[in-house]
Amino acid sequence: MIIGSFAMNEAYVRRIIRNRERISSIEVFLDFTVASRNPANTIYVSANVDGLFLTNNHAKFIYCKGEKEILAVMSNNATNNHRFEFQVFIQDPEAIAEFLLQYEKLKAESLKYNDESYSRTIQRD
Numbered sequence: 001m002i003i004g005s006f007a008m009n010e011a012y013v014r015r016i017i018r019n020r021e022r023i024s025s026i027e028v029f030l031d032f033t034v035a036s037r038n039p040a041n042t043i044y045v046s047a048n049v050d051g052l053f054l055t056n057n058h059a060k061f062i063y064c065k066g067e068k069e070i071l072a073v074m075s076n077n078a079t080n081n082h083r084f085e086f087q088v089f090i091q092d093p094e095a096i097a098e099f100l101l102q103y104e105k106l107k108a109e110s111l112k113y114n115d116e117s118y119s120r121t122i123q124r125d
Contacts, residue, residue: 001026002063002103005078007034010041012078013048020048027051029106031058035113046113053110063099071096 001023008030016026026049035042035054046052062072074087090096 004029004059004061006031006058008078011080025050029053029057052113055110071099
């Protein structure tokens, strides 16, 4: 599973934890700004996923590959948002292949989070 969001809150992470046995791998992409504003939450996210990547991210998506391959593209962040939001679910193999190419670029341009390297990066800026 690959999740992209500007922000992710503790409640969303708890949902991941409750379903973790059903998910073989989870990578999350969050925005630098949110990660630096709430380092405790960033550490919590990192401790409960296989990879946390930080970048200038405003994209919101969930990609899953199991019995079916599906991409959800949405307007809402991975938070407890009580506003009306919109989402599109994509199962078209060509569209998903294009997303996966963009995902590889996003991953290559992101900083893989770990407490030490991120702390040093923030202190230098």
